Amino acid sequence: MRRVIAQGTFDILHPGHVHYLSDAAAMGDELHVIIARGENVTHKPSPILDDRQRRDMVAALDVVDEAHLGHADDIFVPIEEISPDVIVLGYDQHHDEDGIKAALEARDIDCEVARATPREPDYDDELLSSGRIIERIVERRC
Ligand SMILES: Cc1cc2nc3c(=O)[nH]c(=O)nc-3n(C[C@H](O)[C@H](O)[C@H](O)COP(=O)(O)O)c2cc1C
Numbered sequence: 287m288r289r290v291i292a293q294g295t296f297d298i299l300h301p302g303h304v305h306y307l308s309d310a311a312a313m314g315d316e317l318h319v320i321i322a323r324g325e326n327v328t329h330k331p332s333p334i335l336d337d338r339q340r341r342d343m344v345a346a347l348d349v350v351d352e353a354h355l356g357h358a359d360d361i362f363v364p365i366e367e368i369s370p371d372v373i374v375l376g377y378d379q380h381h382d383e384d385g386i387k388a389a390l391e392a393r394d395i396d397c398e399v400a401r402a403t404p405r406e407p408d409y410d411d412e413l414l415s416s417g418r419i420i421e422r423i424v425e426r427r428c
């Protein structure tokens with residue numbers, strides 16, 4: 287049984303998220319997804335949706351076995367609990383693969399780190415970004 291971890295904010299789901307999670311699921315047998323706590327999302331505007339709502343929507347996807355709320359202070363706590371064989375980073379996530387590998391080794395966690403592939407829009411107006419969907423809502427409804 288090869289356990290895989292994917293993670294992210296997942297504020298307002300779109301086909302790019304489904305692609306990332308399907309890619310991650312294909313790298314093993316059981317996909318666990320860690321949902322970033324809103325308070326820890328500091329590299330872009332805070333998510334619109336509550337932590338629990340984002341977790342529940344990700345959990346409802348067929349490719350996902352379990353969705354977990356992330357830890358507030360230490361990202362390695364859920365990883366130790368899940369004990370994955372591979373952590374799959376998103377194609378555009380800023381995390382440094384070597385830095386994560388070193389931190390895993392320092393904690394005696396034996397786990398690979400891989401990267402998912404990107405998905406391009408299938409048609410001109412397909413929105414593959416939660417931020418772009420929110421901008422569209424503001425443009426059209428405000
Ligand atoms: C291996 C790994 C584990 C993570 N675990 C947590 C966590 O437990 N709690 C949390 O708030 N964020 C955690 N994060 C951070 C977020 O999931 C995410 O990487 C960050 O907010 C960027 O999200 P985005 O790709 O949706 O912009 C983790 C990140 C990585 C790479």
Ligand SMILES: Nc1ncnc2c1ncn2[C@@H]1O[C@H](COP(=O)(O)OP(=O)(O)OP(=O)(O)O)[C@@H](O)[C@H]1O
Nearest residue numbers: 294295296302306376377378404405414415416417
């Ligand atoms: N088009 C896409 N193709 C592949 N992966 C994607 C795509 N869009 C998002 N992802 C992945 O989904 C995960 C969660 O993404 P995130 O929640 O940051 O969504 P986002 O739509 O990119 O957000 P924002 O628009 O606010 O930057 C990340 O690992 C990201 O790489």
